[in-house]
Amino acid sequence: MKRRDLFAASLAAGIMGSTRRVRAATPDASAALGRTALHGTIPRIVPVRAHADQIMDIKVCLRPFRPAGPRMDVEHVAGKTVVHNYGHGGSGWSLSWGAAYMAVGHAAATLERKVAVVGCGIIGLTSALTAQRAGLDVTIYTRDLLPHTRSVRANGSWTPDSRIALTQQAGPEFARTWEKMARYSWQTYRDYLGMPGNPIDFRDNYTLSDTAPDAADHVPVPADAAKGTFATTGMPQSSAEFAEYASRISDIIPAPELLAGADNPFPVAYARRTPLMIYNFGAYGHLLLEEFHQAGGRIVIREFHTPSDLADLPERVVINCPGYAARDWWNDKSLIPVRGQTSWLPPQPEAPYALEYKGAAMISKSDGVMIQGYDMYGLGEMDGVGNSFEHPDRAEAEKAIAIIGDLFTRFQLRDG
Template sequence: MKRRNLFAASLAAGALAAGRKSWASVPEAAQAMGRTAPPGTVPALTPARVHADQIMDIKVCLRPFRPAGPRLEIEPVADKIVVHNYGHGGSGWSLSWGSAAMAVERAAPLMEKHVAVIGCGIIGLTTAITAQRAGMNVTIYARDMLPHTRSVRANGSWTPDSRIALITAATPDFAATWERMARYSWQTYREYLGLPGNPVDFRDNYLLSDTPPDEADHTEPAPDISKGSYASTGVPQSEAEFAKYADRIKDIIPAAELLAGADNPFPVAYARRKPIMIYNFGAFGHALLSDFYQAGGRIEIREFHSPSEVADLPERVVFNCTGYAARDLWGDKSLIPVRGQTAWLPPQPAANYGVRYKGAAMLSKSDGLMVQGVNLSGLGELEGVGNSMEQPNRAEAEQAVAVFEDLFSRFRPRRG
């Protein structure tokens, strides 16, 4: 019998933890934590080498968080029609294709053959390609090509409802809009699976915890009323203010399963495994640019200084895919920066998985081993909100790295 008394141990621990829900029985605990992985389905994992002296790059992005959700509207500017497509918070990569399809759908009845896209991040590129697939001739106008955009300073994984909207600020129909975007994106991303270079791929992500991952761990703390709310301060003040929609698409997103007993290779009491979709920036950016050029697309390097400058463009329909830059360029002061930082270590293809532990995330990608503090401060979704500091914070990176250095120092590889 491979399964050890994992649940019995958790029952004892749970009884000690005041206020924490304790399980009445082992089956109840298993049910609460999801399906248990069949014995023997966990491969012998190569430990990742995660040390601060291996950091080769630290990247910082500002997620363009818009409390009302992404801006998907048509607006006349000068003699042009601007189709806005920006403000996707921490969900831009995930929602890009679906959001692009909606933007193109809004533009299609304008019956223009030649259209412009401003911005060459993930939203701009997917919008441009989607417009091409709808029969339009597209010119991208951008200050920077993809490698210099904020898009590639993200971690590049499927997180479709990360800082996407606030419950009180989003319109009631946004949930359905989000669902349509997410489903469309998910299906489009599947087209890029299995291609040379793996532009889009899946990783097993191990969700680790020293304590039972029960309700008590996931229940958000009661909002501190003295801090106010988005309505009173203009900035969200509690995690509970963020809209969560993931349950709407759980029928197509692989779920987590519990690794019980000896099948748990990690030196922690609780481990779950969940396959996640990831985007390898180099290969995927190359695939997108190739698609765009092969379909006859043009890119013109150009910086816009005010919305009125779109009047100079020869195209009469202009997709505005400027992300956080829309805050200044288009005067959208509803955009709130949410700082996110990733540290990059050399690629470790032998350790081909992701781990989440103690508020930090590690993800093995083809262009590097990504380490990120996602919740080191315990603030959850509020971490980085309102912070527009785009300079790297070495101490934060080393703090996240230390989580995994400690974890793997205790890791005992299984003998094959």
């Protein structure tokens, strides 16, 4: 959910010897830009109208974060083979198809033809569709359908390693599993690009800063030893504990380009542009539901309270996709809530891009302009950790909108 600070990411990559670091440190080089546009061509940017009195919705989600990474093992409970698929943190949308592919593999290996999927968020839906594509007969049991599930309270963009695990607790093996899921998911999403209604789309995402990418304020805050770690306190204590895996798939993810000097249309000193994959919830959600029904899938509205409730189901294999609800329904206390809030302004299709500035993110999507304060207090990955207040905070929404609004009051249209 949270967009990473690409400046910070480039610093990290630089330490590992990436060439991106070199590009970031030498704006005049800007070789990448020359590949895609005439040098000196300023991208035509229509300003976004970001005003708090335009808010049409504020959504709050609780990312289902597990320090060891998502739960994807198999259990035998209440006479059922239960394949777990939950706890993907802020990366559920992004990893969904890859996670579903793994979960359905476990289900298929039972040789059962009929499977139940519990939950109909993005993990449940993609698990159900993947099971159908594997030739299985699928019934989804769910309390809520997509417009009401926590999944649609995300910001809806490609963030495959956002609050997905803690490096130590997940271990090196999960890094490999993550890479498989991310690659599989990315490739599956391509199948939904360029379709009517743009269920999946790309936006140019501009990462803006008043200070140089290698300035002190972009360096991640070092861990405070006095605070301890997850291992000593049972809760993550610093951004440094959170796993970052993005560099594992940099060969297939479009790289950031620096917009140097005259190429930067924004009223800030530094700008980078990165193509960002986004999910338009309305178009995509309806499309997935349609596909599920067309393939003969059934949906049963049902609420579960304890694992023994599964005994009543006619299916002998269950793919369990409850998201954060696993904390209650499966009594999984390892789930840590990570609060995130998005506010939504009316769609502005004339300004189809995204940006990040001072800890606020904006994505102009087909169903609205999303504005999120993802790191307005300098907490980094710790922002929202342990906070299960799933209620809109209007002041927070207005603060984030003001950051974007202020940017555009200083914006000067160039080029007529």
